[in-house]
Amino acid sequence: MDSPIEFIPEEFIIKQPNKPEVLELLSELEFNRLSKRLLGDEVELKPTSSSGQMSLFGGSVGESIKEEVQPVEYKTIQDLNPNYTLISTELEHKEFVKILCNQKTVCFDTETSGLNPRESSIIGLAFCFKKGEAYYCSISENPNTLNIYQSFFEDSSILKIAHNLKFDAAVLKSNKVNVVGPFFDTMIAHYLLKPDQRHGMDVLANNYLSYKPISIETLIGKKGKNQKSMLEIPADIIKDYAAEDADITFQLYQVFEPAIKKEKLESLFYDIEIPLSIVLMEMENEGICLDTKSLSDFSIMLEESIKNLKSTIYGFSEVDFNIDSPKQLGDILFNHLALDEKAKKTKTGQYKTDEQTLLKLASKHQIVKEILEYRQQKKLQSTYVDALPKLISAQTNRLHTTFMQTVAATGRLSSTNPNIQNIPIKTEMGKEIRKAFISRNKDYSILAADYSQIELRIIAALSGDKSMIDAFKNNIDIHSSTAAKVFKVDFKDVTQDMRRKAKMVNFGIIYGITAFGLSQRLGIKRGEAKEIIDNYFEQFPDIKTYMDSMVDFARENGYVETIKNRKRHLKDINSRNAPIRGFAERNAINAPIQGSAADIIKIAMINIRKEMQLRNLKSKLLLQVHDELVFDLFNEEKDVMLELVEKNMSGAVNLKVPLNVEMGIADNWLDAH
Template sequence: MSQKRLFLLDAYALIFRGYYALIKNPRVNSKGQDTSAIMGFVNSLFDVIKRERPDHLAVAFDKEGSRDRLEIFPEYKANRDETPEAIKIAVPYIQNILKAMHIPIIEQAGVEADDLIGTIAKQAEKEGYQTYMVTPDKDYAQLVSENIFMYRPARMGNGIEIWGIPEVQKKFEVERPEQVIDYLGMMGDAVDNIPGLPGVGDKTAKKFIAAYGTMEGLLANTHELKGKMKEKVEANAELGLLSKKLATIIIDCDVTFNADDYELSEPDSSKVHEIFEELEFRRLKDQFTKIFSGEAAATTQGTSTPAAKKSSKQAGAGQFSLFGETEDSSEATSSSSRKTITNTEHFYQSINPGMAMKLFLKNLLQQEHVCFDTETTGLDPLVAELVGIAFSWEATKGFYIPFPEDRIEAQALIEELRPFFEAEHISKIGQNLKYDIKVLAKYNIEVKGKLFDTMLAHYLINPDMRHNMDVLSETYLNYTPVSITELIGKKGKNQLSFRQVPVDQQTEYAVEDADITFQLKEHFAPELNEAKTVSLFEDIEIPLLRVLADMEIEGINLDKKFLESLSNELDNDIKALESKIYTAAGEEFNIASPKQLGVILFEKMKLVDKPKKTKTGQYSTAEDVLSYLAKDHEIIQSVLDYRGLTKLKSTYVDALPNQVNETTGRVHTDYMQTVAATGRLSSNNPNLQNIPIRTERGRQVRKAFVPRNDDYTLLAADYSQIELRIIAALSEEETMIEAFRNGEDIHASTAARVFNVPISEVSREQRSNAKTVNFGIIYGVSAFGLSNQTSLSRGEAKELIDTYYKTYPKLRNYMSEQVDFARENGYVQTVLGRRRYLKDINSANAVVRGAAERNAVNAPIQGSAADIIKIAMINIHKKLKEGNYKTKMLLQVHDELVFDVFKPELEDIKTLIKTEMESAYQLAVPLDVDLGLGKDWLEAH
């Protein structure tokens, strides 16, 4: 007879996890009730039942805190924030659901859930049960034994983790799980306000455990310690013992394990349905029915060993599983790994010249990992001057070096720091390191060694969230940093330069940034590993950071005179369109005013019977509305042309000359790695990626970008149909793969197949329609959308799409598989493992769900194309440096790279670029790159 299994759920740990996992997209029903916490917990419960089919199960709740701990330490958990209102409201609902399901609730006033679970787990062990403590809280590791395991929700879609004795030994570097108590006591816990031993962190605690075994062993041998650590440990011995007691889970509470009470039994289905209907949990209602009617077999039923369970995957399609969530919210209330900074407990010091500086530098160069942060006079790194640099390599500690205003003196000071910045053995940590690298480049300082950028790390962990330091600090460290506006004021003529801020305030502000960033790094490093994105981070995004910094510093030459003449031509074009529109309308009006335009088009001219209106009751003149009507009404096409030209003139033709750097005489765009969730780069100040290329006037803007001088020429290298090649390869669609391998015109090849004609007889219109479908399929084009983009009727468009899928059946299967994968896992990924999380993939709203389904298909394709060109950029940049070429990479625009080529190097460069781009990633389909040369970007393209 197999060993019986008991599952004990830590209610509040799972409730908080569910609530915070959905914090950016809360589940709110039609009554306005936030049901995130309830939904999250119920999904956790269902996940356990569905996977494990446990013999026995119970749920433990905290009630009124820990009376025993508060008696010996009144400040216990004093730092805790007020419980969110949504969670307070959720608990009664959750308990009613459990009662309806006949699942026992373990609760005792003045006793915490971990003590209840610890007590019952030990009792059940004596009665021959295997007990699984379902919680994300690492503190439970102290209870693990031969028959007691932690059943931990794993992060980032990686199923579950089972911690037995070997896992605890490895995680905490202990011989016995009981030593976790000593580890927690030594290190303390800021969230629970357990003080610990001052100055003892994770590494030191593990070192002490290895040397002395226990807290008592450490305190008995303090004579072996040295310096300040010896003083601190001896002075705080009682505090250490108190902390150990606070960290110890009580295993003799007044609660008794009764096997009959905890046996999983038949639920009161009608009562559960009634509660779910009130909460509007339609999908969970279906899940409940499937699970308890026996339709959903447990994924690990019959394999009760920890090793077998560790490999189990996420729950079935349609289920939002907290064991596969994208947010690390599990330890929001109780985990010792979550750090909290306090304003009073830190050591930030300003370093003065002389002996203090020498001592600081000596200490600095002995470190392995250092966070640094430059403070400057402005936001443009190519113009801004250094005001100071902050350093931190230990939480809540850091140093600040203020810089003199005199440039010669500043250069002399930075030279003292050169050994640090150029030390290969020291890993440099920062938030948006590209900015710091560009600032330091002005001082002829190259930042060498391994880099860790917290902004980039978080982008890979949670691409859809904001990545600025304040948000990250508040989200992951429960701390709101000092705002820069508190020091220098808000924008305007009265805003100060950071140099005008007193040095003591500079120190507090700057070192706080470095300290926070260092702590964020400690938080994100394991997250990257768990998301399986370490390689993407270290091999793609971090090397690319350096490439982009060089490209941005280089900039590109601009022909101002040409833009001036183009501006005059656009003025004439715009005036001609104005006249044409006024004549058609029969009066003059403000074409740029949506309100006036709507009245003219839909009231006076009555161009449509039932015009679309905005929420404010005005006629909608949005781009999509007018584009749909343009082919039937000449005035609307003229309005769209007018809008296009006025935007082109203001955004590019008149704006670009003002963005030329006065020192370099060039335009320096800023590439952003953390904006597009797909992995694509975006460009800003100026945005060179959105210059229109479908209109003649738009294309002419590219003519203004020219080589540095007559010794150079521009070269544009463009991946040919890379997204189609990727989807052909990923879908393993042989017909399409073969066409690419044979070098066929893919659009003509597709047209020949879908229209059933020889490729030599494909008409221009047929090829055009096939091209529209080829590219549209990736974005989920509908018959309605296709008919709008072509001359086909909606019926003809539907027939063409149906024929297309019959022609390429594996493509259709691949798209379905991607959507299924997204439903199951909550994300899709590129060829390099870049994840796109799709929180709405199981939305009850068909429109919202449809958008997520289209992203499930598109994101891996678009993201893989982005990954591939990033690899090419890194490799080309490396080869250009190694070969000491004068040629420079200047721009990246989607699938295109632009180079300033030194003419004597041209033939070598052409070969280098084509080879590196085409070999950047091996697909079943060959990558093909077109090269173009010219005296300006337009001619080269």
């Protein structure tokens, strides 16, 4: 049985749960299927089966819940009786592609043998250019069939619409088909409209079309070892499923295209996100080389070291236990060794054993230091040293991440499989891992280019704070400059400790500072932290005004936006629950800053790629890590590239502060910094 609850894309909070017009949408059964938590006079609800690691509070829906949940009955393919056609003979394909090329606007979708674009073949193509009418072109029987469609994909007079275009473009590319714009991507469109929600086609079909599509599991079975490949399914069975996908994409386009216009998101969509998706596709496709020999040497060393740490720890504990289990570790530290009578607990009642907690115990027992060391090395081994080589593609011998363009609510990218945005760099051992990211051969080097202090520069520019802008214009060390002002000393008298504290304050400003947060991080009293913050706002009154204005704007409009009009909706901004409201207020401050930085580097990436293509350069853009770009630099292009990258990064947008870019070249990623 299908409950509409499954299709509420987000966690939500029902304000005043006794209000009938809200609660009537949920049957008792549905209500019981949600996990509930009382938060003052509000109830937090979330689907119990939701995929984990959601944000702390998520978005409360308040009024908009009515829009989201309304369709309790979903139409299916049986209800609508659409006109879906199978195209399979060579003659049919040739006739059909003529029809396609006469269209102005066409949705397409590829059916593939798998989810990895470089390892998958194309089984069929689905097209739709009119609601309720779609075509499934089976092409796996004859490999030449795909070529027939080249004329369509290369036609720049046709608007091509897809849901997650990056994937389809990548699969076509790996099957030697080039696809050109103009493009529309319904997944990205929805990401710009509702950045903090989910953008899967099924969810969107439910919410915007009141339609329940045929599930992929109907075709290939449930996830697991028995799941079939699309290759095993006959074309006439795939037909309805594939054609329906194209049909839905077309209908979503009809909803989202005007919505993008209405919300003034056209420039962000057409000038930034859509071109970026192609840049990302090329970066993913390129991949980066990994020095597997150095990693396997390092792994052997780590293995030995971890073994020794383990036996030292067991020596201290006098009993064997699983160090990887926080539960067992807590038992050893706080019951067996009784290191802290008032040990902090997690929200589920277990002892906290995270790094911050352990550091405070380090002076009480030698075991603690060993555990911290063990934790660090185990992390490096399991998450990186042993995991990365397994992800190297057999075809290309390189590591191909997937950049997720519609995940981060602020507009940032994220990276999976592997995540190349959290490769270690801070510790000595961690550096060994970054060192294993290398150029493709001796004719190439790694070029790393990163924005210096981009988020602080953005807040300086947006707030118009003169003293901070001056500091950046004059290239003065920003943390020392802040320290001099906050601690009211001459610049030359700033101590290391003052600078350290000021650096924390600067980070705090970007995150929406609290006295508690600062005191925790600096290990000082709350009162002292409050005094520092008060001094800061006294010295930087424009920053204070700017922060307040962001919160006020959010309260009035329900969202905040970046320099390129990327919105983040903050439904909790007027919540009567103080912690929830505080969270939204900090988002109101942070989102425009983090999001504007994301806008800027995205523009830089597009312009860099455009110019590299124009100049026919052999160097390749490989990675993006929020404020940094990583290239495989063709050595002969060193001078051209340094100039080109610097120019396009610092010149991506015009701000009241200069955007400084630091660049480095080496044969590996570590030394390029």
